[in-house]
Amino acid sequence: MALVSMRQLLDHAADHGYGLPAFNVNNMEQVQAIMQAADSCNSPVILQGSAGARKYAGEAFLRHLIEAAVETYPHIPIAMHQDHGASAGVCLRAIRSGFTSVMMDGSLKEDMKTPSTYEYNCAVTRYVVDMAHDVGVTVEGELGCLGSLESGEAGEEDGSGAEGKLTHDQMLTDPDQAADFVARTGVDALAIAIGTSHGAYKFSRKPTGDILAIERIKQIHAKIPDTHLVMHGSSSVPQEWLAVIREYGGKIKETFGVPVEEIQEGIRHGVRKINIDTDIRLSMTGAMRRLMGQKPEEFDPRKFLAEALKAARDLCKERFEAFGSAGQADKIKPMPLEAMAARYAQPVRVAA
Numbered sequence: 001m002a003l004v005s006m007r008q009l010l011d012h013a014a015d016h017g018y019g020l021p022a023f024n025v026n027n028m029e030q031v032q033a034i035m036q037a038a039d040s041c042n043s044p045v046i047l048q049g050s051a052g053a054r055k056y057a058g059e060a061f062l063r064h065l066i067e068a069a070v071e072t073y074p075h076i077p078i079a080m081h082q083d084h085g086a087s088a089g090v091c092l093r094a095i096r097s098g099f100t101s102v103m104m105d106g107s108l109k110e111d112m113k114t115p116s117t118y119e120y121n122c123a124v125t126r127y128v129v130d131m132a133h134d135v136g137v138t139v140e141g142e143l144g145c146l147g148s149l150e151s152g153e154a155g156e157e158d159g160s161g162a163e164g165k166l167t168h169d170q171m172l173t174d175p176d177q178a179a180d181f182v183a184r185t186g187v188d189a190l191a192i193a194i195g196t197s198h199g200a201y202k203f204s205r206k207p208t209g210d211i212l213a214i215e216r217i218k219q220i221h222a223k224i225p226d227t228h229l230v231m232h233g234s235s236s237v238p239q240e241w242l243a244v245i246r247e248y249g250g251k252i253k254e255t256f257g258v259p260v261e262e263i264q265e266g267i268r269h270g271v272r273k274i275n276i277d278t279d280i281r282l283s284m285t286g287a288m289r290r291l292m293g294q295k296p297e298e299f300d301p302r303k304f305l306a307e308a309l310k311a312a313r314d315l316c317k318e319r320f321e322a323f324g325s326a327g328q329a330d331k332i333k334p335m336p337l338e339a340m341a342a343r344y345a346q347p348v349r350v351a352a
């Protein structure tokens with residue numbers, strides 16, 4: 001069984017200079033699409049469940065779907081990650097139920113809407129790190145709030161995200177504060193704010209440096225070269241799928257995502273985990289709408305879901321290849337969580 005800690009995967013990615021897409025999962029077809037793509041190109045996998053997914057499917061269903069993936073593809077190392085934990089309690093419950101990685105999002109208060117204080121973020125994240133590392137589980141923290149540098153709007157989507165207007169300071173992670181945060185909390189990975197937001201509506205034009213601050217990644221990486229950086233809100237919002245959705249009756253306004261080339265630039269500067277949810281949703285919706293439009297007599301939901309699965313699988317494979325994780329799965333020797341816990345128990349290794 002190759003369920004591993006996310007830290008092990010991110011360390012391997014850093015050692016070999018690639019990035020790993022972390023795909024959000026809500027149902028069986030999404031898990032199967034990601035696993036078929038990973039299997040076909042030999043990529044390690046991060047499967048993550050958001051607050052929205054936990055509400056939709058329930059934690060037990062999510063966990064069992066991921067366990068089914070582990071059982072079906074024993075040769076692929078998989079990290080089971082909890083996305084955007086609102087509190088220490090949410091993270092501890094995920095750890096208890098078998099997640100090998102948790103995100104403690106202390107950038108927001110427990111309501112997942114209100115930006116918190118820096119002191120609160122440090123304290124709650126440190127607490128989760130102490131618990132999680134004792135059992136070899138990885139912790140991702142977040143500093144700065146996701147939101148649009150273009151509009152100043154915060155980015156609530158799928159159960160988490162600030163509400164209303166934010167200042168530029170809140171939407172751009174400060175490199176010095178990032179260094180202080182990592183030193184105080186001991187997180188394995190840090191989600192940074194650089195102008196991306198969750199969902200389909202990220203940018204009203206193809207983003208340039210003023211609205212997508214890739215330069216900020218370089219400054220942060222220079223301060224904390226040994227911390228794995230995480231890009232949230234990193235769907236590329238494929239124009240071809242928007243066109244299919246519109247052609248078959250969907251209504252999606254003009255919008256742009258994070259170009260794959262910008263993510264690749266981030267990977268060259270310390271980004272190791274790239275969160276993708278919306279792209280899978282857009283491709284599945286496009287594929288289902290197309291089949292419904294082309295075959296109005298069809299009534300078997302499996303037919304629509306099979307099309308959706310294929311569309312998501314092709315998209316995931318493209319991302320595994322573009323981020324460089326394709327070809328890496330069989331080079332990773334799964335390490336038990338106990339061994340990870342023993343590594344964390346050595347202060348020198350943890351601080352590195």
Ligand code: 13P
Pocket residue numbers: 024050083197198199200231232233234235236275276277278279
């Ligand atoms: P997208 O909405 O851009 O896919 O981002 C997902 C995400 O960051 C989940 O945490």
